[in-house]
Amino acid sequence: MIAALLLASPAHGGAWTRELGSFYVKGGADLYQAQRFRAPGAPDESEGGYLGQQYSLYAEGGVSPLHPVQLAVSAPLTIGTHRTEIIDAFGPLPVRATTLRGGDLRATIQTALLDRAPVSAAVEIKIPLYANGSVGDSVPNYKELFPKPGDGQIDLTLWLSAGAAVLPDLFVEGGIGYLHRTEVFIGWQTDITFADGARFGGKAGYRVLEPWLMIVGLDGQLAFTQTGPDGLEDLYTRQFITLSTSALIDLAEGLSLEPRIAQDLFARNASQGLGVGLGLSVRR
16 A cells, blocks of 8 residues: 655746755654545545654755756655554454655756846655555555555656746745656556656745745646556556645755645645644745
8 A cells, every 4th residue: 555645845946946055954744634535546436544643854945156056965764554444353453553764856957048037947856764565564464554655666757947026025836747657666666657647836925024035836747648558547646636735934044944735726646635844944
């Protein structure tokens, strides 16, 4: 059972590319409660429930003195808990299976495309920090009950983003990406395949008070096809659209508190739920 956490925005810097010496670093904690639990591979909503935790570090910074180029890295620790019932000789028995693993490392290189406007291109790679083949090995009879931290394979995404400062206290940005999903699995032998698709994201931020910047965002991932290589319905490629609202609250110069709440508006081959998070960031 794959129960990947859709907790935090992808490690993608957005339209503005940082110059050399500029950086942003954030540590965060997120919780995700599935309102409709859907185990990939199952054609319908699954029984039981899922609660996810994620503790992550994200950093981005400018690395070129000649032209704006930035590197970004996101590294999470995930804890997933699956609650369900099993049937034995004495009847239904409630069980709880918990997996603690590193999540998906995401690394991005981004460059500015224009000198006078925030337009950028980026390439992101996703590399699992876990081996799905070993999840649940400690309880082999119930191995499949333990949630896997993610899909367990390498992905590549090409991003194009643009933004604008509409007013002194208002900004908007958006990006669209081509997601290439490989079958290069880390520590897992499986015949699962995934469909390529589109990723997209948009944000609008407004400074309502001097220390408060409020941000509304929409992120999503959609597949180009709904069928697998065998012509049957694809039951594994995750798709979702998530609406979020967050804030950047300045505590001191360059130091901010960042609360966040997000709701899945649409999910296919994945659970649909509510996420909340809190982060602390420094920037220059």
